[in-house]
Amino acid sequence: VGSRTTAATGVAAGIGTRSTGPATGDIGSRTAAGARTTGGGKATGAITKSSGGAGSAVGGGGGTIKASGEVRGGDGNEDVNSKEDGSKNSDTGSPSSSPPPSSMKQSSLRVGDECMTYSCLECGEVIEEFSNEDLGMCIIILSTFVHRKPVLAAPLLPRMLHTVARVSGSELYSWQYTTGVHLPGSATSIAGQFLRCVLHQLAPNHIFYQIFITRIEEPKRVKLFRTLAQALVDFNELNSSAPVQLLLENLNERKELPADTLTIAITNLACYMECVYQDGVASFSTSLFPLFETFLRKLTLCFNILEDVNPLIRLLCALFRIPGVVGHKSILDPVSKSVVFALRKAPVKYSLVADLCFLCCRSFQRERDKLYLARMMVLELVQALKFKVSLPDTNLVLLVQLILQDNGGGLGPNPVLDTSGATTPDSSSLLAECVRASYLNDIIDFIADVHTLTKIKSGLNQDTIGGLLKAGLSQYLALEISRGSTRDSRFFNKFLPWLNSPPTTVQQGPKEFLECVGHIRLLSWLLVGSLMHTCHRSSTGTPTNCMPVPPDASCHIADHIQVILAGFPEQSKASVVNMSSLFLAFILSQVWTVYLEQNAGSPG
Known part of the structure; x- marks a missing residue:
C-alpha cells in the first residue's frame, strides 16, 4: 500500500490495492473507468491489485487519478480509500488530505462512520471480535x-x-x-x-521475583497463577517447583527482607502453591524445605514488617502438603515460631489455623513431632491466661475453640470469632491432649479467679470476652471430668475434693467463708460449661449429656449454700467479694436446678 511513482518515468508498483471498473491494464491489472488525469499524463492501469505482475501508471510529470486509490503529483504517492476534496494538486505534489491524528488507534480506522459498535461498560474501549487463528x-x-x-x-x-x-x-x-x-x-x-x-x-533475569512482588487483584491473581501452574505442569525444563525455588533463593540472598513487598510476595506465593495443588497433577520437590526453613528463620527476626499474617498461615499450610515433609522435622521449629508470632500480632482466620494443626498431625508419624505445634499454641494460650503475653481477643477465643473442637465441644455462634467456612476435620489437632497432660490446674485457677473478668476487659469485646473464655474453658473442664467419671465414679474428687467436706459452723471464719464463696463460683461455672455443651450438641443434631457432677451431690451443694446463708450477716461487710456471696449462692441454686432438669432420664 502506498507505492511510489517517479516524475521522470511515472512507473508505480501497486501492492495490495484495489480499483473499480473494467480491467484494461496489462499484466492482470484493473483500471478505473472514466478516471481523470491532470498534467498531461495518461492512465493505463492505475493502482491495481496484481496477481504477480505490476500494474503501471504512466504520467507526464504527475497528476491526480481518482479510482479507489489516488496518484498525487510529484513523487506519485498513492492514498488508499481517500476522497477527492475538489482541489487539484500542482507539480510540487502537496497532499489533498491530512493524515489521521496520532492519538487515533489503528483499530478505529477499520470502522466506518455509519457503523454501530459495542463498547465495554467499564473502560469504554470498543469491543472487537477475533477468530481463534x-x-x-x-x-x-x-x-x-x-x-x-x-x-x-x-x-x-x-x-x-x-x-x-x-x-x-x-x-x-x-x-x-x-x-x-x-x-x-x-x-x-x-x-x-x-x-x-x-x-x-x-528466568535468569528474576522474572519470577518480579511476578511475585507485583500487587494483583484477587480474581486476577488466582486466574494468573492457576494458568502459570497449568503451563508448567508438563514442562521439564521449568517445573512447578522452579518459581518457588528462584523466589526463595532471591530472598535468602538478601541481608534484609524487603519490608514494602514481603507481604505481597507471601500472598502471591501462597496463591501459586494452592493453585498447583488444585489440579492434583503436579507437586513440589523436597529440595524446597531447606529454602523454606532459612526463609522462615529470617522472617521471625523481622516479623513486624508483615502487614497481614493470614497469607503466611496459608503458605505454611501449603508447605505441610508437600510430600516428604516427614523427613524434614527441623522445619517444625520455624513454623511453630511463625504461628506464635502470627497469633500475637493480629487476628487470624480460624479455618486457616485449624487446617494447619490438622495437616501437622497428618504429615508426621512420631507423637513428639505431631505434638510440637500443638504444645507451642497451648503454651501461648496459658501464658495469655496468666497475663504474661498479650493476644488479640479473636485469637484467644480461637485457641479455646480449637481445644473444644478437638474434645467434641464448641462455643457456638458468638460475636468475637467467625467460624464460617471451617470444615469438621477427620483427625485430631491434639491441642486438648496437650492441655490434659499439663495445664488442667491452670485452667481451674483461671476459672476460679474472681478478678479475671476485670483484668481481661479490652477493646470492643470487653463485655463479652471474659465470659466467653470462662464458659469455653469451663466446658472443656466439664467434659474432662465427665469422661473421667465414666471410668471412675470418684474421678471428680480429684478436681473438687472440697465438695464432700464443707466447713462446719464451728470452723467457720473469714478465711473459710471466702474459700466457700470461691468453691461456689467454680461450681457454678462448671455447671454452666456442662449446659453449654449440651446446647451445642443439641444444635448440631447429636445431643449428648455432660455430667461432671453426679446428681447425688445435691446434699453437699446444699451444705455449701447453707454456710453462705449462715455467715452472710457477719461476713458481708468484710469485702466486695463477701457482699456478692448471697447472689452467687442463688445463681448456683438456679443453675443446679436447670442442670438436673437437662440430665433427667440420662444414665446414672
Whole structure:
C-alpha cells in the first residue's frame, strides 16, 4: 500500500490495492473507468491489485487519478480509500488530505462512520471480535517480540502475561473444561507455550521475583497463577517447583527482607502453591524445605514488617502438603515460631489455623513431632491466661475453640470469632491432649479467679470476652471430668475434693467463708460449661449429656449454700467479694436446678 511513482518515468508498483471498473491494464491489472488525469499524463492501469505482475501508471510529470486509490503529483504517492476534496494538486505534489491524528488507534480506522459498535461498560474501549487463528497469530508475534527484544518488552510483560494467561485459561469448547484436552494449534495451546517460553527465557533475569512482588487483584491473581501452574505442569525444563525455588533463593540472598513487598510476595506465593495443588497433577520437590526453613528463620527476626499474617498461615499450610515433609522435622521449629508470632500480632482466620494443626498431625508419624505445634499454641494460650503475653481477643477465643473442637465441644455462634467456612476435620489437632497432660490446674485457677473478668476487659469485646473464655474453658473442664467419671465414679474428687467436706459452723471464719464463696463460683461455672455443651450438641443434631457432677451431690451443694446463708450477716461487710456471696449462692441454686432438669432420664 502506498507505492511510489517517479516524475521522470511515472512507473508505480501497486501492492495490495484495489480499483473499480473494467480491467484494461496489462499484466492482470484493473483500471478505473472514466478516471481523470491532470498534467498531461495518461492512465493505463492505475493502482491495481496484481496477481504477480505490476500494474503501471504512466504520467507526464504527475497528476491526480481518482479510482479507489489516488496518484498525487510529484513523487506519485498513492492514498488508499481517500476522497477527492475538489482541489487539484500542482507539480510540487502537496497532499489533498491530512493524515489521521496520532492519538487515533489503528483499530478505529477499520470502522466506518455509519457503523454501530459495542463498547465495554467499564473502560469504554470498543469491543472487537477475533477468530481463534487471529489470537494465535497475535500471541506468536508477541512471543517473537519478547524473544528478540526482551529489553523493549520488559515494561509490557505484566500486561502481556495477564492477557495471554486469560487466553490460556479459556477453552474453545465446553467439554475441554472437564477433560483437560487441548487442541493442537489452538490459541489456548499457543498461549500456554508462550508462557513456557517467556518464563524459561527470562528466568535468569528474576522474572519470577518480579511476578511475585507485583500487587494483583484477587480474581486476577488466582486466574494468573492457576494458568502459570497449568503451563508448567508438563514442562521439564521449568517445573512447578522452579518459581518457588528462584523466589526463595532471591530472598535468602538478601541481608534484609524487603519490608514494602514481603507481604505481597507471601500472598502471591501462597496463591501459586494452592493453585498447583488444585489440579492434583503436579507437586513440589523436597529440595524446597531447606529454602523454606532459612526463609522462615529470617522472617521471625523481622516479623513486624508483615502487614497481614493470614497469607503466611496459608503458605505454611501449603508447605505441610508437600510430600516428604516427614523427613524434614527441623522445619517444625520455624513454623511453630511463625504461628506464635502470627497469633500475637493480629487476628487470624480460624479455618486457616485449624487446617494447619490438622495437616501437622497428618504429615508426621512420631507423637513428639505431631505434638510440637500443638504444645507451642497451648503454651501461648496459658501464658495469655496468666497475663504474661498479650493476644488479640479473636485469637484467644480461637485457641479455646480449637481445644473444644478437638474434645467434641464448641462455643457456638458468638460475636468475637467467625467460624464460617471451617470444615469438621477427620483427625485430631491434639491441642486438648496437650492441655490434659499439663495445664488442667491452670485452667481451674483461671476459672476460679474472681478478678479475671476485670483484668481481661479490652477493646470492643470487653463485655463479652471474659465470659466467653470462662464458659469455653469451663466446658472443656466439664467434659474432662465427665469422661473421667465414666471410668471412675470418684474421678471428680480429684478436681473438687472440697465438695464432700464443707466447713462446719464451728470452723467457720473469714478465711473459710471466702474459700466457700470461691468453691461456689467454680461450681457454678462448671455447671454452666456442662449446659453449654449440651446446647451445642443439641444444635448440631447429636445431643449428648455432660455430667461432671453426679446428681447425688445435691446434699453437699446444699451444705455449701447453707454456710453462705449462715455467715452472710457477719461476713458481708468484710469485702466486695463477701457482699456478692448471697447472689452467687442463688445463681448456683438456679443453675443446679436447670442442670438436673437437662440430665433427667440420662444414665446414672
